[in-house]
Amino acid sequence: MAIICYLYDEKAFEKANKTLAGEADWPRRGCKFNNRAVVDTELLHNPEWLHFVVIREPIERFLSGWMDKCYNLPAKNKGIQKIPTWCYGCKNNLSCFVQRNYESNLQFPQRYKDKYKIINLEDHFWPQNWFCNFTKYFDQYTILKYSHDVDQGHEMFERLQQLLSQQNVEPSFIDKIIRQATERPKHATLGQKPTEHYRNLLLSDKNMMRTLVKTYYHDFVMFSFPFPEL
Template identity: 30%
Template sequence: MFSTFLRNTRVPFVFYFITIAAMIIYCFYISHQSSQGLSTFNSRFNEPLEAPIIDEKMLEKVKFQEIEKEESLIRLNDMDTIRKANADPLPVISDFGTDWKQPNWTENICSGEDEIKCGAKLKSLETRLRASPKYKTVACIIQKNMSTILQAIMCYLFDEASFVKAGRIISRECHNNRFCVKKNEFNAVYAATRVLNVTRTEMADWKYVAIVRDPIDRFLSGFVDKCIRKPNDLEYYCNNCGSNMTCFILTEYERIMRSSNGNVLSRTFEDRHFFPQNWRCNFRTELKHYQLIEYSSHPEHTNKFLNDLLEAFKQQHVPDESQKFIKDQLTGGRTVHTTVASDARIFLEKRLLSSPFLMEYIIRMFYWDFRLLGFKLPTFKPIE
């Protein structure tokens, strides 16, 4: 059809030659670009972020996530209901006999004889490892510490080409639709050695990474996400406290203390998301081997977190184009789980931070997260 058009069009012969030559060059260019695969995808990644979705299941999940996001926004901004659920007067006397009038009172709890009133350190709750043999890297997943995103990143680093070819998007991965399910996922190092065909001695030289989070930020993120945005059980969710933060803090403290003093640890949905971080990743014996990367939900900390994470991957010789892919995907938007800018988060954060009563419970629950993972204990002005 194109040759007929040229024959029926009165143009100089040189135009034929130029046109055909241009088409040959263009076809060669397209062929070359297609062979580049990953780099081609990266160069056009931000045009726009959602364009590459080609997996049917992924597309359905994205549609579902958008519906979930709209429903979440309604719940997160229903401030009449949230205020009503948290209208209980907060006590002005410590349940533990702590004198809030003393300066630096937060520094004096959980020490000496008072230690038994605080969550234990380095219990063994669970370990969730995600491996990238190509880059000799293992990441330990801790709920509410950007776990879904880190899991997706490690899946990408397990097989970049397949991840991209399938049209997957890091910020759109979710637990129920994981691209790498059972491919690079392990609950212990010895299990990984068998599947990956490496020795424990070899794996000892790999980089071990864990994302950690300020305990207060993590608690607030978890409470707003699991007790307001999307409750797991609409009848008995959040320790049967609903969205009452005071009730939940007191009941979760009791659950942490029972697990601290027992041999069998509780593993309810809420416990998995709120129990101390230092109970994960087999930190009891492996903490010294991990590079801890601090994450905060506040946007002003995003650059430092990204730089630290990418530097860890760079040290393992992850290519520049793969690092760029990760950075582009993480800066392209937050997941459906994000709650940091919501009215609910702002209200509850203010309520928590202004109450010595609630904050003492938080410190006692997560005291060893503060001490072992490098976070400063909060300070309060002495109560007048």
């Protein structure tokens, strides 16, 4: 979303001393809601518009989100520690969260009908195929796959560069976008010792992995990610 914000108003973004890597501070993000929109079917079929989405491997995305929201953030914010429902009340118990996240996703269709309020930042852990009205308009999107893997990440940014050029974005602006987008964001969890500890814990626990595969099954299928060995 930060890239779209930058494209939306380059001068305002830079005037506010924003960078793509530093735009993780959600309450003070550059564009607020100005560059957000519901799926517009008319624009989706307009050949002058390019619609792309960035998708992440489901297990990698889940672990990154859990480390950021359920491990690092509570450690920095004592107020969050006092919220009993934060991360389903599981605190640092990864297996607890994996199971309750699965159950929450199963219950969501009914809760949505009942206009149930989203809690616990659970939208950060929804399957990615729930977004962007993929069930109807999947073929209208160009899919970019983000990964912490160096080669795969490089491939994604090369493809992004091609797409921006295709849409006649100035080459100098594209260079700035790619340079900033490849910087390490403030809330990155990759490389931290706790991340590696919980990654190993997760990958070695077949019950947790099976539950995650059930939770994100359609992400694996829709976006052609290989299933982990169980």
